[in-house]
Amino acid sequence: MHNNPSDLIVVDQLSKYYRVANKQPGFKGTLKHFFDRKTYDVPAVTDISFKISPGEVVGFLGANGAGKTTLLKMMCGLIYPSKGLVDVGGFSPQRRQTAFLKEITLVMGQKQQLIWDLPPMDSLYVNAAIYGLSDHEAKVRINELAEMLELGEELTRPVRKLSLGQRMKSEILAALLHKPSVLFLDEPTLGLDVNAQARVRSFLSEYNKRTGATILLTSHYMADITALCPRVICIHKGKLFYDGDLDSLANSLSPSREVKVELKNPCASEQFEKYGEIQDLNDRFVCLLVSRDKLTDVVSNLLTDFDIIDLEISDPPIDELIGELFIKGKVN
Amino acid sequence: MQRYFKTIRLFWSTAFASQLEYQLNFLIELLAMLGTLLGSVFILSLFFTGGRQLGDWTWESALVIQGVYTFLDGLTNALLRPNLTEIVNYVREGTLDYVLLKPIDSQFWLSVKKFSFAGLPEIILGLSIVFWAAIQSGSTFSIYALFVFIISLLIGFIILYSVWFLISASSIWFVKTWNATEVLRALLAAGRYPISAYPVILRFIFTLVLPVAFLTTFPAEAILGELKFKILFFGLILSSLFFIFSRLFWKFALKHYTSASS
Numbered sequence: 001m002h003n004n005p006s007d008l009i010v011v012d013q014l015s016k017y018y019r020v021a022n023k024q025p026g027f028k029g030t031l032k033h034f035f036d037r038k039t040y041d042v043p044a045v046t047d048i049s050f051k052i053s054p055g056e057v058v059g060f061l062g063a064n065g066a067g068k069t070t071l072l073k074m075m076c077g078l079i080y081p082s083k084g085l086v087d088v089g090g091f092s093p094q095r096r097q098t099a100f101l102k103e104i105t106l107v108m109g110q111k112q113q114l115i116w117d118l119p120p121m122d123s124l125y126v127n128a129a130i131y132g133l134s135d136h137e138a139k140v141r142i143n144e145l146a147e148m149l150e151l152g153e154e155l156t157r158p159v160r161k162l163s164l165g166q167r168m169k170s171e172i173l174a175a176l177l178h179k180p181s182v183l184f185l186d187e188p189t190l191g192l193d194v195n196a197q198a199r200v201r202s203f204l205s206e207y208n209k210r211t212g213a214t215i216l217l218t219s220h221y222m223a224d225i226t227a228l229c230p231r232v233i234c235i236h237k238g239k240l241f242y243d244g245d246l247d248s249l250a251n252s253l254s255p256s257r258e259v260k261v262e263l264k265n266p267c268a269s270e271q272f273e274k275y276g277e278i279q280d281l282n283d284r285f286v287c288l289l290v291s292r293d294k295l296t297d298v299v300s301n302l303l304t305d306f307d308i309i310d311l312e313i314s315d316p317p318i319d320e321l322i323g324e325l326f327i328k329g330k331v332n
Numbered sequence: 333m334q335r336y337f338k339t340i341r342l343f344w345s346t347a348f349a350s351q352l353e354y355q356l357n358f359l360i361e362l363l364a365m366l367g368t369l370l371g372s373v374f375i376l377s378l379f380f381t382g383g384r385q386l387g388d389w390t391w392e393s394a395l396v397i398q399g400v401y402t403f404l405d406g407l408t409n410a411l412l413r414p415n416l417t418e419i420v421n422y423v424r425e426g427t428l429d430y431v432l433l434k435p436i437d438s439q440f441w442l443s444v445k446k447f448s449f450a451g452l453p454e455i456i457l458g459l460s461i462v463f464w465a466a467i468q469s470g471s472t473f474s475i476y477a478l479f480v481f482i483i484s485l486l487i488g489f490i491i492l493y494s495v496w497f498l499i500s501a502s503s504i505w506f507v508k509t510w511n512a513t514e515v516l517r518a519l520l521a522a523g524r525y526p527i528s529a530y531p532v533i534l535r536f537i538f539t540l541v542l543p544v545a546f547l548t549t550f551p552a553e554a555i556l557g558e559l560k561f562k563i564l565f566f567g568l569i570l571s572s573l574f575f576i577f578s579r580l581f582w583k584f585a586l587k588h589y590t591s592a593s594s
Contacts, residue, residue, distance in 0.1 A: 073429075077590075078432060078433070078590055079590055079591070080587070080591040096433070098435040101434065102435050106429065106433050108426075108429070111425065112427070113430040115346060115350060117350045117353045118350055118353065122349060123346070126342045126343065126346060129335065129339045129341075130335070130434050130435065130436050131435060132335045132435075
């Protein structure tokens with residue numbers, strides 16, 4: 001595969017296997033495990049390929065253990081791929097060259113890098129020194145980001161006394177100090193309340209617009225993905241099964257919507273056949289299955305053709321659809 | 333290089349600030365350190381009252397060894413213990429990932445991140461004992477002897493550091509390191525006494541297998557102007573090998589970490 005200059009990240013037939021050995025229970029099992037260990041490879045990520053252009057915001061979806069984190073870690077150089085190729089901005093991530101490390105950042109929602117007993121400000125200046133920023137540069141950068149993140153005196157309060165939301169914002173500030181152009185975010189809103197989640201989200205989208213940074217994120221919260229990521233990559237059992245925009249994912253998951261109508265006067269079923277598939281017809285209540293692309297037309301026609309008391313369009317929320325998909329294991 | 337110096341400065345000033353954050357704890361630490369010092373002085377006083385010889389060492393020169401031991405112990409408490417015993421936590425909590433993604437040498441980060449100021453008085457006391465005892469035993473302190481002393485201290489410290497780092501780095505496989513710290517402290521403690529105070533077979537082991545002699549006996553000989561040049565030369569090579577091996581081992585350990593962790 002040749003790199004197109006417009007691709008920032010190229011992942012080509014990437015696989016990662018973990019070698020594991022299972023032990024049978026009991027003493028006999030222990031002995032057997034010691035002398036005759038049978039190891040086998042467990043695939044964590046299998047044969048995944050995609051490309052990401054600069055400035056894109058891409059969400060990685062998948063159930064726990066689907067391989068999202070492994071994939072993310074291979075892209076930032078923390079895990080060696082077993083097979084295949086990763087290229088991030090012309091670098092091979094696993095070599096972790098300085099020039100590469102200065103371009104990327106990783107935020108993990110469940111792990112922190114700030115010094116627990118000190119105010120975030122101290123950790124920020126340590127980070128600045130590591131990235132070779134001068135004190136002046138660091139100050140300007142901290143002020144700029146603090147303003148965007150709505151952080152003030154929290155930065156001079158010991159980390160252990162901050163709320164989870166304030167801590168996460170400080171973590172994000174620390175991770176962005178060196179102006180990385182590629183952001184890897186692993187569950188950045190984990191455990192935050194709805195307000196704090198929304199603030200982190202709006203910050204990320206603003207940061208993306210202002211700096212043109214590429215953002216790759218995994219999240220359990222569907223709201224993160226719908227708010228931030230025009231493009232999603234779904235992973236199930238280590239395999240890629242969807243890569244595209246969120247809307248068409250929703251479309252392909254549920255191409256139709258349910259339209260429930262309450263009529264003033266009972267009508268015959270034949271009258272509704274042209275609008276969509278009749279699910280249910282009961283006296284004055286009709287339930288139709290209408291494909292998404294015809295939805296607006298059908299609804300406006302219904303409203304003009306009949307005397308309607310109530311009309312309800314229901315669309316299963318995307319997280320339910322995807323959740324269902326993961327449970328069923330329905331992979332295309 | 334300048335970046336590394338600035339980083340160290342900030343590492344240590346934040347370490348100092350962290351320690352001061354808990355005022356009471358800091359006071360207790362100071363008290364504990366004072367206790368350790370008194371203990372050391374008490375052991376030294378036993379040397380005074382005994383007036384016996386250890387190996388072919390007079391008590392004054394044996395005192396120099398005590399001084400070197402106290403100095404290294406202080407350095408251990410200040411630098412090695414706070415940092416190297418922490419590696420296992422980086423591995424267990426997964427924060428090693430953050431270290432690996434910093435554009436700075438990860439071994440450097442893990443080795444100098446912290447500095448415990450409670451170790452400083454011991455370092456100062458150790459050096460004072462070395463010089464006082466050396467004067468007592470009639471050392472003339474030539475520039476050359478001082479130079480050789482510093483070099484041999486460095487050799488001793490690098491060997492101790494490398495062995496300690498190797499064991500701590502193995503936590504990448506074992507995650508919970510066995511009580512390696514205690515083993516190392518025992519090893520260092522073996523260096524409290526002149527190497528010639530031990531039976532021949534131990535003397536051999538302590539020089540070549542577990543280079544305890546390089547930690548304390550040889551620096552003491554250096555300040556007394558008795559260290560043979562070939563030993564210094566051998567020490568330089570040995571410590572370089574230890575250090576290089578620790579770096580290679582770390583690279584190897586990281587390769588395992590990045591291919592096996594999830």
